[in-house]
Amino acid sequence: MLMIRAIVRPEKSNIILAELNSAGFPAVTKMDVVGRGKQRGVKVGEVVYDEIPKEMLMLVVQDEKDKDDVISIISKYARTGDKGAFGDGKIFVTAVEEAYTISSGTKTL
Numbered sequence: 001m002l003m004i005r006a007i008v009r010p011e012k013s014n015i016i017l018a019e020l021n022s023a024g025f026p027a028v029t030k031m032d033v034v035g036r037g038k039q040r041g042v043k044v045g046e047v048v049y050d051e052i053p054k055e056m057l058m059l060v061v062q063d064e065k066d067k068d069d070v071i072s073i074i075s076k077y078a079r080t081g082d083k084g085a086f087g088d089g090k091i092f093v094t095a096v097e098e099a100y101t102i103s104s105g106t107k108t109l
Contacts, residue, residue: 001061001095001099002060002063002064002066002067002093002095002096003058003059003060003093003094003095004058004059004070004074004092004093005056005057005091005092005093005094006056006058006078006092007033007054007055007089007090008054008055008057008074008078008088009078009080009087009089010032012077012078012080012089013055016073016074019076020057020073023069025061025066025073027060028058029057030057030058031055031058032053032054032055033055033056034053034054035051035052036050036052037087042087057074071091075091
């Protein structure tokens with residue numbers, strides 16, 4: 001199993017969630033987060049905004065094919081414009097060693 005965490009612009013999350021659901025990936029956790037990338041925030045005049053609002057989407061997939069499908073969907077719908085822009089976000093993939101369903105206590109694979 002693989003966990004995918006995507007940090008995206010808040011205005012992009014609803015379309016990403018809809019497309020993931022349509023593609024058969026309905027189980028997603030969404031969290032409001034703040035942060036900045038390597039551009040170190042946004043400067044407007046003399047004011048620097050270094051806590052930029054984003055949303056983090058987290059989901060677990062079974063295999064490499066699912067991972068590729070999810071990354072493709074997120075990349076396509078999170079990108080702004082034809083070539084993308086700073087602040088469009090980041091996708092992280094990590095291995096999941098074990099998972100348990102709390103209500104039943106069973107290990108899920």
